[in-house]
Amino acid sequence: MRKISSIAYNTFRESAREKLLYVALIFGGILIVSTFILSPLAVGARDKIILDVGLASISILGVLTAILVGSTLVHKEVEKRAIYIVLTRPVSRARYVIGKFSGIVLAIAALVAVMSIFLVAALLLGRGDLRGAILAAVYLSLLETMVICAVVIFFSTFTTPILTSFFSLCFFVAGSLSNDLRAFAQRFGGTAVRYIVDVFYYLLPNLKVFNLRHEAVHDLAFRGTDLALATVYAGVYCGAVLYFAYLVFRRREFS
Amino acid sequence: MKRRIFEFTAIVCICIALFQAARSVEDLSRKKNQLEVLYMPSGEFLEQASLGYRNLVADLLWFRTVQYYGGWIKDENDLSLFSHLIEVVTELDPQFIFAYTFGALIISQDIGYYAGGIEVLKKGMWNNPDNWWIPFEIGFIYYVDAQDYANAERYFNLASRLPGADEIAKRFAAFAAKRSGDLEASLRMWEDLARTSDNPDIRMIAERYIEKLKSQIEEARKK
Numbered sequence: 001m002r003k004i005s006s007i008a009y010n011t012f013r014e015s016a017r018e019k020l021l022y023v024a025l026i027f028g029g030i031l032i033v034s035t036f037i038l039s040p041l042a043v044g045a046r047d048k049i050i051l052d053v054g055l056a057s058i059s060i061l062g063v064l065t066a067i068l069v070g071s072t073l074v075h076k077e078v079e080k081r082a083i084y085i086v087l088t089r090p091v092s093r094a095r096y097v098i099g100k101f102s103g104i105v106l107a108i109a110a111l112v113a114v115m116s117i118f119l120v121a122a123l124l125l126g127r128g129d130l131r132g133a134i135l136a137a138v139y140l141s142l143l144e145t146m147v148i149c150a151v152v153i154f155f156s157t158f159t160t161p162i163l164t165s166f167f168s169l170c171f172f173v174a175g176s177l178s179n180d181l182r183a184f185a186q187r188f189g190g191t192a193v194r195y196i197v198d199v200f201y202y203l204l205p206n207l208k209v210f211n212l213r214h215e216a217v218h219d220l221a222f223r224g225t226d227l228a229l230a231t232v233y234a235g236v237y238c239g240a241v242l243y244f245a246y247l248v249f250r251r252r253e254f255s
Numbered sequence: 256m257k258r259r260i261f262e263f264t265a266i267v268c269i270c271i272a273l274f275q276a277a278r279s280v281e282d283l284s285r286k287k288n289q290l291e292v293l294y295m296p297s298g299e300f301l302e303q304a305s306l307g308y309r310n311l312v313a314d315l316l317w318f319r320t321v322q323y324y325g326g327w328i329k330d331e332n333d334l335s336l337f338s339h340l341i342e343v344v345t346e347l348d349p350q351f352i353f354a355y356t357f358g359a360l361i362i363s364q365d366i367g368y369y370a371g372g373i374e375v376l377k378k379g380m381w382n383n384p385d386n387w388w389i390p391f392e393i394g395f396i397y398y399v400d401a402q403d404y405a406n407a408e409r410y411f412n413l414a415s416r417l418p419g420a421d422e423i424a425k426r427f428a429a430f431a432a433k434r435s436g437d438l439e440a441s442l443r444m445w446e447d448l449a450r451t452s453d454n455p456d457i458r459m460i461a462e463r464y465i466e467k468l469k470s471q472i473e474e475a476r477k478k
Contacts, residue, residue, distance in 0.1 A: 045351070048314070049317070052311050053314065055310075056308045056311040172306075173306060176306040177303065180303055211307045213310060214309070
């Protein structure tokens with residue numbers, strides 16, 4: 001456990017040194033604050049727009065930062081040969097993968113936390129309501145980012161940073177559309193197409209379960225069990241993807 | 256020194272060139288803006304394309320809708336595509352109550368197509384059955400524009416029974432029951448609406464129509 005936490009801590013420190021993280025933070029902050037300033041132009045929909053933009057920024061910037069920062073992490077260590085120092089010590093490759101994943105999740109969680117503070121500040125300045133559903137939506141966005149982090153770690157174990165970013169982004173898009181693709185195939189596809197799409201549907205992350213933004217903005221009812229279910233789903237999905245990442249990484253030889 | 260003067264002159268020239276270039280494409284960009292509204296895809300398509308960020312897309316379109324309405328005030332368009340914009344915005348975000356109420360008011364009052372306004376509000380009622388303001392506004396349009404007092408009374412009564420309904424709904428139901436459909440009654444209803452609404456934009460529209468009705472009443476008295 002100590003070995004995992006020290007790898008995680010180092011990954012967190014390494015990610016925190018990335019300028020991109022600060023760019024995302026500043027960009028998110030500006031976006032949320034500017035919504036507050038520009039809200040008079042929204043004609044009657046100020047609070048809604050502050051919340052919409054705030055929650056969407058947290059989700060989009062979280063995912064993009066996870067992809068862009070995460071894709072270079074393993075590659076950099078290989079390039080700088082730092083990975084030799086780590087792996088020649090009594091650290092298993094499984095621990096290395098879990099440590100890397102935990103570190104990047106910590107870094108993204110810190111980013112999400114700071115952006116959430118911006119959002120809460122903008123809401124309180126605009127005398128908007130701070131509801132439990134808003135915090136639940138932020139929590140689900142963090143789970144979504146966690147799933148993407150696992151996917152990024154998986155690809156980064158065997159391919160280049162550019163391809164890792166590209167594949168992870170494709171996963172994100174496909175995961176957001178998986179429900180619609182399945183519905184489309186069930187309506188118009190033949191039996192074979194339906195089976196193939198079904199396989200993809202279960203393999204791809206179902207990112208719709210992490211979207212509570214609409215309910216949070218309009219103060220609609222949501223069930224606590226849905227949150228618990230999404231948490232379990234994220235845990236299982238991350239575990240599975242990280243296990244595949246470990247299987248690939250275990251076979252990889254560094255010369 | 257010479258070099259500095261040259262650089263300064265170059266910067267000034269580049270700034271002027273940029274400014275002129277931006278001005279020369281101003282008309283083109285306005286035309287493109289209109290075309291974008293004209294060829295706006297359906298809400299269903301945009302919902303799929305938004306990758307789960309449909310509220311954000313609805314907000315961006317809402318800004319466009321407000322701009323388009325502002326363009327009508329400045330005589331830049333004839334509001335012919337306004338209904339389409341409201342349709343797309345409310346399809347992307349079916350709980351966006353203000354888009355229904357504001358949109359219906361513009362369609363019925365500024366475009367003069369009260370049936371279209373009622374249609375927008377009925378869609379809003381379907382998606383938000385607990386909101387009292389939407390049936391209230393339907394009753395209002397039935398009373399003021401369609402002079403259909405039976406339907407107006409029905410919707411005012413429906414609004415008054417919904418959670419959080421204001422006293423104004425019952426009062427308007429009584430107005431409609433009297434079927435007094437004259438300009439004075441319409442004026443009183445607009446005045447009540449301007450006083451009761453907590454939304455400054457609805458109040459602004461109501462005040463505009465109060466002025467209009469007052470001048471109509473004045474003209475009728477002179478005749």
